[in-house]
Amino acid sequence: MVTLGVEDLTRSIRFYEQGLGLPRMDSPPEIAFFTLNGSWLGLYGREALAQDAAVSAVAGGFPGFSLAHNVCSEAEVDDVMAQAALAGAIVTKAAEKTSWGGYAGYFSDPDGYLWEVAHNPQFWVGPADEDA
Structure with missing residues (x-):
């Protein structure tokens, strides 16, 4: 599970639930x-999450990581990127062919977290194949 400390919980819930269409669990x-x-995504107030982890809530620049959402096709990358932009994300890198043979782009969510949306033809995505 990934938990993001967010500045405005209501705004972030709206972005992920209504903007990106992620199914929200009871919480x-x-x-x-x-x-x-x-996996699961958790959104928690930034100050509360920092306090829970016993660290400073002060942010500064690039955190040194990005989150990735792997999908089944290049068209799906384009769809997710467009959906994120419509929901208020900032596209930091338009989707394009990659040096590793895939297709990917990046967006920044309302709190500045970087998300890569990628299709990797050598990387399996989806539910387990029960026939395999």
């Missing part, structure tokens, strides 16, 4: 959980 009012394919 207490101070946190929101969303189902991802094989």
Whole structure:
């Protein structure tokens, strides 16, 4: 599970639930959980999450990581990127062919978290194939 400390929980819930269409799970009012394919996303107030981890809530520049959402096709990359932009994301790198043989782009969510949306033809995405 990935938990993001966000500045405005209501805004972030709207972005992920209504903007990106992620299915929201039942959760207490101070946190929101969303189902991802094989994982979960948690949104928690930035100050509260920092306090929980016993670290400073002061942000500064690039955090040194990005989150990735892998999809099944180049067309799906384009769809997710467009959906994110319509929901208020900032596209930091338009989707394009990659040096590793895939197709990917990046956007920044309302709190500045970087998301890569990628299609990797050598990387399996989706539910387990019960026939395999």
